[in-house]
Amino acid sequence: xxxxxxxxxxxxxxxxxxxxxxxxxxxxxxxxxxxxxxxxxxxxxxxxxxxxxxxxxxxxxxxxxxxxxxxxxxxxxxxxxxxxxxxxxxxxxxxxxxxxxxxxxxxxxxxxxxxxxxxxxxxxxxxxxxxxxxxxxxxxxxxxxxxxxxx
Amino acid sequence: xxxxxxxxxxxxxxxxxxxxxxxxxxxxxxxxxxxxxxxxxxxxxxxxxxxxxxxxxxxxxxxxxxxxxxxxxxxxxxxxxxxxxxxxxxxxxxxxxxxxxxxxxxxxxxxxxxxxxxxxxxxxxxx
Amino acid sequence: xxxxxxxxxxxxxxxxxxxxxxxxxxxxxxxxxxxxxxxxxxxxxxxxxxxxxxxxxxxxxxxxxxxxxxxxxxxxxxxxxxxxxxxxxxxxxxxxxxxxxxxxxxxxxxxxxxxxxxxxxxx
Numbered sequence: 001x002x003x004x005x006x007x008x009x010x011x012x013x014x015x016x017x018x019x020x021x022x023x024x025x026x027x028x029x030x031x032x033x034x035x036x037x038x039x040x041x042x043x044x045x046x047x048x049x050x051x052x053x054x055x056x057x058x059x060x061x062x063x064x065x066x067x068x069x070x071x072x073x074x075x076x077x078x079x080x081x082x083x084x085x086x087x088x089x090x091x092x093x094x095x096x097x098x099x100x101x102x103x104x105x106x107x108x109x110x111x112x113x114x115x116x117x118x119x120x121x122x123x124x125x126x127x128x129x130x131x132x133x134x135x136x137x138x139x140x141x142x143x144x145x146x147x148x149x150x151x
Numbered sequence: 152x153x154x155x156x157x158x159x160x161x162x163x164x165x166x167x168x169x170x171x172x173x174x175x176x177x178x179x180x181x182x183x184x185x186x187x188x189x190x191x192x193x194x195x196x197x198x199x200x201x202x203x204x205x206x207x208x209x210x211x212x213x214x215x216x217x218x219x220x221x222x223x224x225x226x227x228x229x230x231x232x233x234x235x236x237x238x239x240x241x242x243x244x245x246x247x248x249x250x251x252x253x254x255x256x257x258x259x260x261x262x263x264x265x266x267x268x269x270x271x272x273x274x275x276x277x278x
Numbered sequence: 279x280x281x282x283x284x285x286x287x288x289x290x291x292x293x294x295x296x297x298x299x300x301x302x303x304x305x306x307x308x309x310x311x312x313x314x315x316x317x318x319x320x321x322x323x324x325x326x327x328x329x330x331x332x333x334x335x336x337x338x339x340x341x342x343x344x345x346x347x348x349x350x351x352x353x354x355x356x357x358x359x360x361x362x363x364x365x366x367x368x369x370x371x372x373x374x375x376x377x378x379x380x381x382x383x384x385x386x387x388x389x390x391x392x393x394x395x396x397x398x399x400x401x
Contacts (some may be wrong), residue, residue, distance in 0.1 A: 007278070014153055025257055029250045032243075051240040066153040130255070142278060161283075168286055194382040201382060205281060254352070266299030 003125035006136040007067045008114050011125075015053075021047040028093050034048030054080035058079035069125040080111045083117050154206040155277050161202025162221065180233075183184060184226045191222050203277070212275045220269050227253060279386040280330055280401045282378070291327045304352060312345040332397050333386075339395045 026049045031038045035066060038045065053061070059080040090099075106116050113119035169190050170183055194201035196214040200221065203209065210217055235242045252268040265271040295307055315325050325329040325344055332340065354363060373390040381388050386398030 018156065022254075022257060022261075025250070025254050029254050030249075032247045032250055052258060053261060056258050062152050062156075062261070123219070168282075169378070172378075173375060174369075176368060176375070189379060190382065201282070204292065224340045 001130075002129050003069050003127055004137045005111060005139045006135050007069065007127075008125055008131070011061070011063035011067040011069055012114055014066050015061050016063075018062050019050055019053050022053050025049075026052070028124055043088070047088050050084040051081070054083060064125075068128050070128045071123045072126050073124070075121060075123070079117065079121050079123060082121070083115070086117060106148045108143060108147075108150055111139050111146055152260065152264060155203075155208050158200065158201075158206040158208045159201035159266060161205055162200050163202075165194065165201055180226060180229055184222070187222045187226075188218070190203055208277045210270075210275050210277050212219065212273065216273050216275060220275055222271050224269055279381075279384060280399055282381060282388075284330060284401070285388055285399060286328060287324075288328050291325075294327070304349065308345055308349050312341070315344055316341060327400075329401055331400050332392075333400050334396060336395050336397050339391055340397065343389065343391050 001033075023046045027038050027042075028043050030045060055077075058071075059077050064070065105118065106113075106119065113124065157278065166187050170186060173182075173186050191200070195217065197209040197211045198214045198217050199209040200217070212220075232244070250267060256265060256268050256271060265276055270276070291385045296302075298307065310327075319337045319340060320323060322331065323333065325340070351367070358364070370390065374388075375393055377393045378388050379386070380393070385393060386400060387393045387396075388399065392398070
């Protein structure tokens, strides 16, 4: 069965929590090796930690394991690189020199693929209770709220 | 693996609660060590701590090994830091080494399990 | 027995008078609270804020512990500030802590009085 929105969000939140741990550890290490360095590149460090996290898991993540999800339709590795790096480079490019709108629409669609790169790569979650999950999805309310907000 | 991480967070919460209660009523590090030891003795033989029992995790070791890993090591390290602040250089190197091990260990944990290099050293595996 | 985390988060109980006072005492608040607690103890075997429940004079002991003792200690604290007592207070705190430690080893009571009168927590 395809995973429903609440469990995807839950997996994502757990992942974020654990990524936070990894980011903390990596920053601590960098602080010892290189404080100024850590302060001047906080974003790069967190991107690096995220990349490490995805490479060592997806390249299941802990959150996916927790909720018992897996991906369905090389792809994984490319995804692991693209997921943290693409947004970073796009913002970098912009600074050096519609997207918001697309992101908002995407988010609303989700409440009714969690991230846009997953949509591009076509990676959907499936479960590896039904009543309970049905209730949870009835997220539709959240979707309406988000829709109103976007309008 | 999330359950393992949760068990650590739960234990931390437990120690924190008892310490704040104790502190409200009454060598800070020594007192804390003593209290943590008592809490550990009461709440913890493989063996499981209070938090790990809640999250369904047991550690494959004797109780005293677990004690060394979870409670004593933290205190000893704190004390050494306190005393330190050649030795300084050594301390820095050890600190660096530990954190390096910590990151690699965590990555292996992600790929797999040991919660920290200490656990590995003592072979304590578990809108 | 419930987990200690549930009991600790319930002990909200200490937040309640402070926030009401902020909005806005001790005497009438304890009186109202006493009324509510007595009602809950009588019908549900548990205090108002406690999915927790107590199981086995005992009701009076709980009433004493939750309503009368805090009032007395607050008054005595006031007197002390104005001017054995600290010693007794520390002793009580220590014994309560010990009972709580015993709770960790899995009795179901979390304070000395509850332990003596064999009142224990359950879900």
